[in-house]
Amino acid sequence: MTPLNPIRKVPAPAGYGAGDVLVVFGEVFGRGYVNGLIDAAEKAGMTVLYGTVGRRDAEGNLRPLTDAELAEKGHGPIINVPLEAGFDKEKGSDGLTLSDRLNALGKDWENGSLDMAAIEETRQKGEARFKASVAAFMAALKPHLPEGANVLFAHTMAGGIPASKRVLSVSNRVFKGTGARFQSSETYWNSPIGRACEISFEEVTARTLKHLVEGSAELRAEIEAKGGRVNYVAYGYHGTECLIDGSYQWQTYAPYLQGFAKMKLEDLAAEARATGVNVSVYNAPEILTNSSGVFVGVELPLYRLLNALDHEAESAPLSATVKANCAAKLTDGEAALARVQEILDTYHADPATQYMRVFENWPQHNTQEQMDIMLGSSAELRAMHKDSDDLMTSYLSQLVFTACGHIMLHQSWTADSAAYWMGHDVVSKTLGVTGLPG
Numbered sequence: 001m002t003p004l005n006p007i008r009k010v011p012a013p014a015g016y017g018a019g020d021v022l023v024v025f026g027e028v029f030g031r032g033y034v035n036g037l038i039d040a041a042e043k044a045g046m047t048v049l050y051g052t053v054g055r056r057d058a059e060g061n062l063r064p065l066t067d068a069e070l071a072e073k074g075h076g077p078i079i080n081v082p083l084e085a086g087f088d089k090e091k092g093s094d095g096l097t098l099s100d101r102l103n104a105l106g107k108d109w110e111n112g113s114l115d116m117a118a119i120e121e122t123r124q125k126g127e128a129r130f131k132a133s134v135a136a137f138m139a140a141l142k143p144h145l146p147e148g149a150n151v152l153f154a155h156t157m158a159g160g161i162p163a164s165k166r167v168l169s170v171s172n173r174v175f176k177g178t179g180a181r182f183q184s185s186e187t188y189w190n191s192p193i194g195r196a197c198e199i200s201f202e203e204v205t206a207r208t209l210k211h212l213v214e215g216s217a218e219l220r221a222e223i224e225a226k227g228g229r230v231n232y233v234a235y236g237y238h239g240t241e242c243l244i245d246g247s248y249q250w251q252t253y254a255p256y257l258q259g260f261a262k263m264k265l266e267d268l269a270a271e272a273r274a275t276g277v278n279v280s281v282y283n284a285p286e287i288l289t290n291s292s293g294v295f296v297g298v299e300l301p302l303y304r305l306l307n308a309l310d311h312e313a314e315s316a317p318l319s320a321t322v323k324a325n326c327a328a329k330l331t332d333g334e335a336a337l338a339r340v341q342e343i344l345d346t347y348h349a350d351p352a353t354q355y356m357r358v359f360e361n362w363p364q365h366n367t368q369e370q371m372d373i374m375l376g377s378s379a380e381l382r383a384m385h386k387d388s389d390d391l392m393t394s395y396l397s398q399l400v401f402t403a404c405g406h407i408m409l410h411q412s413w414t415a416d417s418a419a420y421w422m423g424h425d426v427v428s429k430t431l432g433v434t435g436l437p438g
């Protein structure tokens with residue numbers, strides 16, 4: 001496992017400027033992490049080129065965005081080549097998709113069996129399609145790159161949950177089940193569904209980085225021959241250091257089953273780095289986005305950002321504003337912030353959550369007691385809000401992704417490691433330097 005490697009200082013300004021380009025390898029969604037990187041790139045005067053995962057038509061075929069969909073995205077130029085990765089919709093020679101196979105497991109999902117050779121056949125089909133898309137993406141990208149430009153590629157991709165009713169119903173219990181509805185993530189992971197998910201997650205979350213690095217090799221050589229630099233950043237998750245009881249302590253969400261693929265992502269970055277390519281995975285804090293919404297309770301450590309903002313000299317002057325903005329979202333206003341702190345203190349002191357602080361054992365599975373307190377605390381905190389669509393954690397997420405974007409952009413210029421961690425300390429220090437997002 002990659003050793004914990006936290007970034008402790010706000011990185012020095014990078015050498016990017018006007019004429020340089022940030023390429024988003026993935027699609028941008030409203031609340032997603034990459035928005036912070038885009039902000040940082042625009043502040044540095046860079047041009048941003050966007051990607052898309054494409055869309056599926058009525059027959060299930062992958063297609064580029066239509067003109068209306070392009071206009072709807074409402075941002076700069078999109079390299080309109082569908083970058084959807086994965087293979088759950090690919091048909092094997094028997095005409096079945098992974099989703100069909102998983103649905104066929106029925107109620108016997110724990111003990112049934114899957115045709116692993118057929119799954120490998122469809123994995124290879126999906127991989128071949130994705131590699132062809134990457135080649136088309138690079139060809140379409142090339143004319144957009146100014147002579148001598150430095151180029152930063154941002155890998156945002158994570159996913160791979162097979163589109164299957166069976167997987168959905170069991171996953172719902174794994175991630176949201178408490179009491180009698182509790183479902184052990186370990187049982188799930190060791191079942192045929194878990195095996196299929198492991199392959200599928202790795203394909204989307206991890207191996208897409210390898211395809212990005214390999215698929216851009218020719219373009220990289222051309223850019224470098226003209227004096228430009230080519231750097232790569234990828235978003236990882238591998239727990240976060242938060243301020244608990246006055247010191248920064250590593251903790252994680254559980255059950256983060258994508259964690260196995262995220263470790264593979266770190267390994268692939270290390271392999272690429274060993275061949276001289278500047279690739280780094282930036283393990284980022286837990287925030288609320290379109291993708292993380294399913295992991296109820298993942299947002300709990302985010303409330304701890306208030307502690308870190310107070311603690312760091314650079315961010316302390318911002319702390320009162322952040323607290324006031326948070327308090328404004330709570331029914332009982334500022335008085336309720338003390339209760340928020342109490343809930344977090346109780347959660348982190350509970351014996352059932354202590355195993356989530358052991359870095360070496362990551363990614364941890366769930367337990368009934370842990371899910372009960374994690375989901376219970378999450379629900380109690382949510383209920384304290386005036387409006388469940390206007391959460392403190394949405395605001396805090398914006399602060400985190402803005403700071404992380406700044407860190408990643410600037411660190412990428414002189415990065416020397418395959419995997420970094422961005423904890424609440426450096427996030428707070430960075431906000432002290434950049435100021436709060438407007």
Ligand SMILES: NC(=O)c1ccc[n+]([C@@H]2O[C@H](COP(=O)([O-])OP(=O)(O)OC[C@H]3O[C@@H](n4cnc5c(N)ncnc54)[C@H](O)[C@@H]3O)[C@@H](O)[C@H]2O)c1
Pocket residue numbers: 025026027028029030031032033034052053083084085086155156157158159160204235236237283284285286287288289290291292298
């Ligand atoms: N939200 C968090 O708490 C958190 C924490 C640490 C790291 N991250 C990482 O940040 C990155 C961005 O996630 P986010 O939470 O901002 O959510 P998001 O929904 O904004 O982004 C998810 C990204 O994954 C891509 N994607 C999803 N399925 C795909 C597929 N089949 N093929 C290709 N691309 C696919 C989407 O295009 C999008 O760019 C991910 O790598 C995620 O693991 C998120």
